[in-house]
Amino acid sequence: MKIEILGTGCAKCKALETNAKEALAKIGGFHDVQKVEDIMEIMKYNVVSTPALVVEGVVKSTGKLLTVDEIIEILQTK
């Protein structure tokens, strides 16, 4: 899966990245995780509140620090 974390570098954005990596480690398998920090890139996703979680190009959550379990749920119910 391709997972992107959108965030301009605030504390919550970093925490979301950490949680996402932990969630992926629990699921296992090979995944591509990218942190998108460029505000111009972030705006292309129509996102105006960070941090946001994007899975396979689809915005799944905005403006929230998701827990590891919540991320696992999002990744498994696609």
Next chain:
Amino acid sequence: MFTWWEKIVDKLVYETWALDSSTALGSAIHFFIYDTIKIFILLITIIFAVSFLRTYFNTEKVRVYLQGKSEFSGNILAALFGIITPFCSCSAIPLFLGFMQARIPVGITFSFLISAPLNNEIAIAMLFGLFGWKITAIYIGFGLLVAVFGGYFIGKIKSIEKYVLIPVTPIEGELEDIQIKLSLNQRVNEAWDYTKDIFKKIYLYVMIGVGIGAFIHGYIPAEFIAKYAGGDAWYAVPVAVLMGIPMYSNAAGVMPLVEVLTAKGMLLGSALAFMMAVTALSLPEAMILKRILDVKLIAIFFGIVGFGILLVGYMFNIIL
């Protein structure tokens, strides 16, 4: 609403511990226990209710609603959305640029940026717990006025776009809403997690604030407060506003103090101005916005909002 709780505290402090209600110690301890628990109950209830409601809104939706709205009604809508939209000053930049991208006028964006921190759930819960619904309604109502007119006047500045340091290309056509589906269960869990998070962050400040308040309540005579913090001196309101600016993160600890000060003679207008300055004039937010906005525009923003708060303060000192 809390008479049952007052009776329990009465019994505990005055009967079980046998403290005299007329002594400073007795009334200070009674005040501390009664107020802390009352505020905790209200904080948890109100933050939970507000954050549950907010799971139905997000800034992306607000942007779609605000797109193409005319100037004045757009300012009103933006200020109202500020109450119910979850907002963290850390996402002020994507919000600002994202709104510009949707061709929403800068003044309307400012109405939102003034209203959102002013109507944050902690401030509202504290106000409601300490001052009752009337003062809370006045605070929200006049806060909205400041947001609507503040944003409106900022929007009137000539070629305001030149103060935005990052060039934004507007998107052509209508924006599409991002669809994120949540079950009721997920919303309740999310609201509950958020409430726990906030509570953990602020409960200590509340206790310290109420503690100092209890000390003032029991030990410091009203004449002392009226002489130094209150009174109708003309400078009381501007001093209150200036003092409020650096206290942004501590609304939870500051408000119990304000309650005691007003009970002891500080004028309500000065108190309201102080509380609005604490929430609306946020230095951290200004620092974040400085990355994309000319300092001049930030100064104008602070100036106009500060002026609006001053007006509210003076008005209430005169009528109440």
